Amino acid sequence: MNSIQLTAISFLFITFTTVAQEEILSKQEAANLALENNFGIQVARNQVEIAENNQSVLNSGFLPSLTGTANANYQRDDNTFSFPGQFLSDPDTNEPLIDPDTGQAVPRPDVDLYKAEAQRYGTALNASYTLFDGLGRFYNYKRLKEQYRLSELQARETIENTMLQLFSVYFEVARLTENENVLRQALEISTDRIRRAEYSFEYGQNTKLDILNAQVDVTNDSINLLNTRQQLENTVRDLNVVLAEDLNKVYQVDTVVRFTPKMQLEDFISQADLNNVALLQTERNLAINEYDIKVDRSGYLPVVNLNGSYGWNLNQNAPGAFFPGVNVNNTRNFALGATLTWNLFDGGGTTVRVRNSKLAYENQELQKAQIKLEVKRDIENALAIYENRLNIYQIQEQNVITNKNNFERSKEQFQLGRITSIEFRQAQINLLNAQTNKNLAKYDAKLAELQLLQLTGQLLNVEL
Known part of the structure; x- marks a missing residue:
C-alpha cells in the first residue's frame, strides 16, 4: 500500500475519532433548547400572549370611558368705532352740545380701542x-x-409539530x-486485509490480485465513510x-x-378523543x-347608556365701544344623563347575521365529525405502521446477529485460506448492510411511535 493511501486512511481515523470526544446532546436537552429557542415556537407563544391580552377585562367593554378636554383661546383686536349722525349731548339737559365757534352741534368723536384682548379657557371631563x-x-x-384557549391549543400544535x-x-443524526461507526469498522477490517495480503504475498502464499482487491475495498470503504460523514455534518x-x-x-x-x-400505548389510544389537539x-x-x-x-334588544360631564369655562371679553370695561364670565357645570336606544327594525341585518351564525355553527359540527373520523383513521394507520416498523426492527436485529456469526466464520475460513477474498468481502458487505438496515429500522420505528403519540395527544407527556 503506497504512502498516499496510508496518509488518507490515517486522516480518516483521526477525523472520526475526535468526534467521539464531543459532548453528548441528550434528547431532553434538545427538546428544552427547541422550546426555548425555536423561532416558530416563539411566534406561537407571542400569539398566545396576544390572545391573553385580548381576553382581559380591559378589552371587554365592561369598563366606562372617561375623556378629558381642554381649550384656550387668545384674541387681540385694534378697532376704531365711528358714530355718523350722532352728536354729543349736555349731561344735564340731554340737549346736543353746540360748538360756540360754528354754532353747530358737536359730532360724537371716534373711539379707538388699541390692543383689546379677549381670553377664553375651558376644561371638561x-x-x-x-x-x-x-x-x-x-x-x-x-x-x-x-x-384564548384556542390559541393555547394552536401553540401546542406548533410545539408538537416542532418536536416531531x-x-x-x-434521529437522523x-x-x-451509528452508520459512521459501522463504516469505520469496515474500513479498519479492509485496511487489515491489505496488511495481511502484503505479508502473504511476501511469503508467496497469494498473488498480487489479493492485494489489489483489498486496496479496491479500502478505497470504496473510505469513500463511503467520507460521504456518510458529509451527510452527518x-x-x-x-x-x-x-x-x-x-x-x-x-x-x-x-x-x-x-x-x-x-399497554401504555393502548391506554393513550383509548383516550385520544379527549387529548387529540x-x-x-x-x-x-x-x-x-x-x-x-x-x-x-343581542341586536334584538335595547341599549342603555349612562353619561356624565363636568366642565369649567372662563371667558374674558375685550372692552367695546358701548362696554368699555372688561367682561369676565366664570362658569362651572355638571350634568348626568341616560339614553335608551332600541333599534326596532334594522332592515333585517340582525336576522341575517343570526341565521349565518347558526349555519356557521352547523358547519363547525360537521367539520368536527369529519376531523374525528379522520383522526380515528390516522391513529389506526399510525398504529399499523408503528407495529410493522417495530417488527421489521426486531427482524433486522436478528439479521445482524446472523450476519455477525456468518462474518466471524468467514473471517476464520479466510485466515485459514479456505475461502477467497471475494467471498470474505461479500460476508463483510452483508454484515454492513444488515447493521445499517437495523439502524434505519430502529429510528423509523421510533419516529412512527412519535407520530402515533402526537395523534393521541401524548407527545409532550412521555419521556423520550
Whole structure:
C-alpha cells in the first residue's frame, strides 16, 4: 500500500475519532433548547400572549370611558368705532352740545380701542358607560376567553409539530453516527486485509490480485465513510436550525432508543378523543360559534347608556365701544344623563347575521365529525405502521446477529485460506448492510411511535 493511501486512511481515523470526544446532546436537552429557542415556537407563544391580552377585562367593554378636554383661546383686536349722525349731548339737559365757534352741534368723536384682548379657557371631563347592550358585551367577553384557549391549543400544535421535526433530524443524526461507526469498522477490517495480503504475498502464499482487491475495498470503504460523514455534518446543521443555534456547533447525540410499552400505548389510544389537539380545537371553535350566535342575537334588544360631564369655562371679553370695561364670565357645570336606544327594525341585518351564525355553527359540527373520523383513521394507520416498523426492527436485529456469526466464520475460513477474498468481502458487505438496515429500522420505528403519540395527544407527556 503506497504512502498516499496510508496518509488518507490515517486522516480518516483521526477525523472520526475526535468526534467521539464531543459532548453528548441528550434528547431532553434538545427538546428544552427547541422550546426555548425555536423561532416558530416563539411566534406561537407571542400569539398566545396576544390572545391573553385580548381576553382581559380591559378589552371587554365592561369598563366606562372617561375623556378629558381642554381649550384656550387668545384674541387681540385694534378697532376704531365711528358714530355718523350722532352728536354729543349736555349731561344735564340731554340737549346736543353746540360748538360756540360754528354754532353747530358737536359730532360724537371716534373711539379707538388699541390692543383689546379677549381670553377664553375651558376644561371638561366626560364619562360614559354602557349599562346594558343586550348581553352582547357579555357573550363577546366569553368568546374572547374561548379564543384564548384556542390559541393555547394552536401553540401546542406548533410545539408538537416542532418536536416531531426536531426528533426526525435528531434521529437522523443518530442513524448517521451509528452508520459512521459501522463504516469505520469496515474500513479498519479492509485496511487489515491489505496488511495481511502484503505479508502473504511476501511469503508467496497469494498473488498480487489479493492485494489489489483489498486496496479496491479500502478505497470504496473510505469513500463511503467520507460521504456518510458529509451527510452527518449537513444533518447536524439542520439540527442547529431547528434549535436556533450556531450552524457550526457540533453535537454528539444519544443513540439509545426506548419504546413506549404496548399497554401504555393502548391506554393513550383509548383516550385520544379527549387529548387529540385537532379535536380539542374543534371543541373550542364550536364554543366560539355558539357565542357568535348569542352576540348577534343581542341586536334584538335595547341599549342603555349612562353619561356624565363636568366642565369649567372662563371667558374674558375685550372692552367695546358701548362696554368699555372688561367682561369676565366664570362658569362651572355638571350634568348626568341616560339614553335608551332600541333599534326596532334594522332592515333585517340582525336576522341575517343570526341565521349565518347558526349555519356557521352547523358547519363547525360537521367539520368536527369529519376531523374525528379522520383522526380515528390516522391513529389506526399510525398504529399499523408503528407495529410493522417495530417488527421489521426486531427482524433486522436478528439479521445482524446472523450476519455477525456468518462474518466471524468467514473471517476464520479466510485466515485459514479456505475461502477467497471475494467471498470474505461479500460476508463483510452483508454484515454492513444488515447493521445499517437495523439502524434505519430502529429510528423509523421510533419516529412512527412519535407520530402515533402526537395523534393521541401524548407527545409532550412521555419521556423520550
